[in-house]
Amino acid sequence: VVAALTKKVKKKKYQMAAVKESGEKLWTLPFDARFPNQNQTRNCWQNYVDYFRCQKIKGEDYTPCEYFKKVYSHVCPDAWVEQWNEQRENGSFAGKI
Amino acid sequence: MSTWSQINLMDPSSYIMSQMNLFHDHAMILLVGIFVFVILMGVSLLKNKFHGRLVHEAQTLEIVWTIVPALLLVWLALPSLRLLYLMDEHPQSSNTLKAIGHQWYWSYELPAKDNMMLDSYMLPEESLESGQYRLLEVDNRPAVPYSFDTMIITTSSDVIHAWTLPSLGIKMDAVPGRLNSMNINPFVPGIFYGQCSEICGANHSYMPIVVEAISMEDFTNL
Numbered sequence: 001v002v003a004a005l006t007k008k009v010k011k012k013k014y015q016m017a018a019v020k021e022s023g024e025k026l027w028t029l030p031f032d033a034r035f036p037n038q039n040q041t042r043n044c045w046q047n048y049v050d051y052f053r054c055q056k057i058k059g060e061d062y063t064p065c066e067y068f069k070k071v072y073s074h075v076c077p078d079a080w081v082e083q084w085n086e087q088r089e090n091g092s093f094a095g096k097i
Numbered sequence: 098m099s100t101w102s103q104i105n106l107m108d109p110s111s112y113i114m115s116q117m118n119l120f121h122d123h124a125m126i127l128l129v130g131i132f133v134f135v136i137l138m139g140v141s142l143l144k145n146k147f148h149g150r151l152v153h154e155a156q157t158l159e160i161v162w163t164i165v166p167a168l169l170l171v172w173l174a175l176p177s178l179r180l181l182y183l184m185d186e187h188p189q190s191s192n193t194l195k196a197i198g199h200q201w202y203w204s205y206e207l208p209a210k211d212n213m214m215l216d217s218y219m220l221p222e223e224s225l226e227s228g229q230y231r232l233l234e235v236d237n238r239p240a241v242p243y244s245f246d247t248m249i250i251t252t253s254s255d256v257i258h259a260w261t262l263p264s265l266g267i268k269m270d271a272v273p274g275r276l277n278s279m280n281i282n283p284f285v286p287g288i289f290y291g292q293c294s295e296i297c298g299a300n301h302s303y304m305p306i307v308v309e310a311i312s313m314e315d316f317t318n319l
Contacts, residue, residue: 025317026209028193028248036187038269040250040276074193074208075276077252 029074044076048084049095056097098233098290099263107264110283110310113184114266120180127173190246190280192316194239194308198251198258198271198293201300205239210319215239219303233290235307240319243283243310250278259294260306268294283310 035043051068058065072081087093099107109115195206205215220234241247251260253271261268262281269277283289291306 026191026242026245028190028208031187031189038277038279040278041274044276073212075250077195077197077276078206078212078214079197079254 027070029071040075044072044080045095047072048076048081049097052088052097098230109266110264110285110287110289111266111281112284113282114264116180116183117266120176123176124173127169131169188246188280188282190248192242192245192247194241194247194249196239196249196251196260196271196306198253198255198260198297198304200255200298201293201304203235203258203260203293203304203306205237207239209316217307219305230290232303233292233305233307235305238288238307238309240309240311240316241281241283242313242316243286245313246280246282248278248280250276252276256297257295258297258304261291261294262289262306262308263291264289270295281308286310286312 029043032043034046047068051065051072054062054065054068084093088097106118106121107114109118193208195208197204197206202219203217205217207213207215215237217235217237217239219232220229220236222231225231225234249260249267249269251269251271252275253273255273257273258271259268260271265281265283267279267281269279271277287310289308289310293301293304293306295301297304
């Protein structure tokens, strides 16, 4: 009985580890204390603007800037990102980069 | 999903919702108790032949019927506040799902799958298969992993809509120009249904929300 139970526990632990591992492959935006509440609009805006500011200051090949891009692509709807990209190209973007 | 003769809340699919169901039961105990008490008092008042011409002030009675309701309200408030703060917790989520409301469909973006986009239109009655639910089924439904926290970010491209999944206990307005975030954590795999909950025009009743909760393994292999 003990052997059977031990086998069950081991199998469960293996399954839980597998689930945890596959969960760790997923990345999502971490908690940002500047935006602790429900309204994440500013989170999206700030990371979008910070990405381009980072690129401007550090150059386009500076890979740590990609963190901001990762965050804004998770938070911001594609439509907003496309609209802002167009505005930046037109020179009509409201943010200061 | 709700069935035609349903009068109670839906079966919960997340711990928050099951806590809400329990709190609902708790509140109903109080309300039904008060209601029955009032009915009894009313019937008794009408039927008895007692008179109280000489009763003045009645201090004890006044004290009792002030303190007892106050205690009953405290009894109601403590679990209520506990649930309120429980709902307000923001666990670090494992996954994000963006839900954008349009007139009159939902579109979803899954950042975990390279921002895969899905447009989710209601299936018209003519194209329903046997066993499918009228006004609830959609052509494409997003998937989330069960037993993991998923952050839902909702907004709208035109008018205000509202994204809701009653069995997960969430409802959030999808406001144009604003990103509202909420967390879901289904504890079972399954398909969850909801309907747009903010009047948004002619087809407001015909833009349902369907989410499928699958295992994390299946989700990563999607």
